[in-house]
Amino acid sequence: MTAQTDTPGSITTVYKVSGMSCGHCEGAVSGEISQITGVDSVKAVAAAGEVTVVSRTALDDESVRAAVDEAGFELVGRA
Numbered sequence: 001m002t003a004q005t006d007t008p009g010s011i012t013t014v015y016k017v018s019g020m021s022c023g024h025c026e027g028a029v030s031g032e033i034s035q036i037t038g039v040d041s042v043k044a045v046a047a048a049g050e051v052t053v054v055s056r057t058a059l060d061d062e063s064v065r066a067a068v069d070e071a072g073f074e075l076v077g078r079a
Contacts, residue, residue: 010040013053014079017068020046025073032067050079 017029026044029051033042036059044051051068053059061075068075 010054010056011058013055013059015051015053015064015068016049016076016079017044017051017073018049018076019073020044020049022046025071028071029068029073032071033064036063036067049076 020026020029023046026046029044030042033039033051033053036055038056038059039053040056041054042051053064061078065075
């Protein structure tokens with residue numbers, strides 16, 4: 001899912017991530033994704049297995065996949 005947000009020019013994308021089970025997992029994934037150029041905010045929810053990313057431009061899925069892999073989890077795809 002990709003949608004415009006209230007902030008002009010920003011894009012919200014929701015990704016499905018497998019393996020997250022706690023707040024520590026959420027923090028690890030959020031921390032890695034937040035380092036991608038153009039990312040404004042990241043919210044990971046382990047219970048839903050989702051990560052919501054707000055960015056200034058559309059993100060390259062492979063960059064997000066690499067960040068999630070670095071955190072030790074698997075990017076399943078977009079929600």
